[in-house]
Amino acid sequence: MSRSSALLLSLCLSIPLAASAAAAEPVLVIHGGAGVERRDLSPAEESAARAALRQALVKGHAVLTAGKPALEAVTAAITVLEDDPTFNAGKGAVFTHDGRNELDASLMDGATLKAGAVAGVQRVRNPILLAEAVMQHSPHVMMVGQGAEAFASSQGIPLVDPSYFRTDKRWQQLQKALKEEASGQAPVELDTARHFGTVGAVALDKDGKLAAGTSTGGMTNKRYGRVGDSPIIGAGTYADAGCAVSGTGWGEYYIRTAAAHDICARMQYLKQGPVEAGRAVINERIPALGGDGGAIVLSADGRAATPFNTQGMYRGWIGADGVPHVAIFASETLPLPGQ
Numbered sequence: 001m002s003r004s005s006a007l008l009l010s011l012c013l014s015i016p017l018a019a020s021a022a023a024a025e026p027v028l029v030i031h032g033g034a035g036v037e038r039r040d041l042s043p044a045e046e047s048a049a050r051a052a053l054r055q056a057l058v059k060g061h062a063v064l065t066a067g068k069p070a071l072e073a074v075t076a077a078i079t080v081l082e083d084d085p086t087f088n089a090g091k092g093a094v095f096t097h098d099g100r101n102e103l104d105a106s107l108m109d110g111a112t113l114k115a116g117a118v119a120g121v122q123r124v125r126n127p128i129l130l131a132e133a134v135m136q137h138s139p140h141v142m143m144v145g146q147g148a149e150a151f152a153s154s155q156g157i158p159l160v161d162p163s164y165f166r167t168d169k170r171w172q173q174l175q176k177a178l179k180e181e182a183s184g185q186a187p188v189e190l191d192t193a194r195h196f197g198t199v200g201a202v203a204l205d206k207d208g209k210l211a212a213g214t215s216t217g218g219m220t221n222k223r224y225g226r227v228g229d230s231p232i233i234g235a236g237t238y239a240d241a242g243c244a245v246s247g248t249g250w251g252e253y254y255i256r257t258a259a260a261h262d263i264c265a266r267m268q269y270l271k272q273g274p275v276e277a278g279r280a281v282i283n284e285r286i287p288a289l290g291g292d293g294g295a296i297v298l299s300a301d302g303r304a305a306t307p308f309n310t311q312g313m314y315r316g317w318i319g320a321d322g323v324p325h326v327a328i329f330a331s332e333t334l335p336l337p338g339q
């Protein structure tokens with residue numbers, strides 16, 4: 001066979017393969033944290049939260065429709081939510097016991113299993129962008145505290161004064177938690193309000209590739225350099241070729257159950273769908289241990305699930321028609337792709 005006919009044959013053979021690999025309809029699913037209750041939100045706060053969720057969806061979806069990778073859509077959506085004071089991530093993060101904001105974030109690329117994470121940063125405006133830099137521009141997966149901030153400076157990632165993250169609402173939540181703790185009223189572990197508002201995103205791009213990311217301030221009144229599940233790959237965030245997950249909730253339980261990875265493992269090995277795998281971990285395993293929270297799950301064929309076991313979870317998705325769909329409370333139905 002001549003070189004040119006061999007080339008022609010290989011082109012003919014490769015075209016159908018390439019076309020089928022590019023068949024995915026882009027989808028983006030986000031959350032803004034589990035644990036929210038109606039009494040937590042004034043009408044103005046509720047509409048601001050819904051608007052922020054829609055804005056994050058539209059921004060991330062524009063990235064996908066421009067043909068860019070899932071990873072970029074995830075960081076675009078999370079950046080919007082980090083910048084919005086409604087959520088417990090970036091500006092508006094919860095306070096530690098000693099009145100600081102210590103931020104955690106992680107990101108994972110399903111196609112390559114590359115991942116980046118940061119924990120306990122106090123001056124990084126958008127921790128998800130630093131997690132991305134760790135993944136793309138370092139040989140490491142996770143950096144913490146001052147070292148992570150030094151790396152941020154070396155990468156030109158914007159740093160801010162720690163006061164940037166402060167909101168009065170979060171400060172008051174800390175004061176309430178401290179008072180309750182001092183009077184022995186509410187043990188930290190029983191108060192859902194101490195861990196809501198984390199943000200996360202999972203995306204499927206036009207090439208059928210998945211990514212997941214999560215960003216948080218952690219839990220109100222946390223101490224001793226406590227790190228939750230959000231920056232831990234396999235606990236709060238996981239993505240592979242078939243599945244992407246971002247979790248939110250009582251982080252210790254997500255770490256102990258390797259929650260995000262467990263959902264993906266169930267999909268891969270047990271052939272469960274996102275709804276079934278999400279339910280097994282979020283509505284069965286975690287509550288059985290005494291934990292609570294939720295997750296967003298997306299499969300490579302575009303099926304999504306948003307399981308949670310609390311009274312609400314800020315959540316939303318956007319698909320082919322470019323219309324953002326959002327919900328907050330458990331009583332709201334949110335029809336999802338593939339369900």
Ligand code: ASP
Pocket residue numbers: 033034088195196197198216217218219227228229230236247248249250251252
């Ligand atoms: N999972 C986060 C943590 O434990 C908190 C949350 O999702 O609300 O740090």
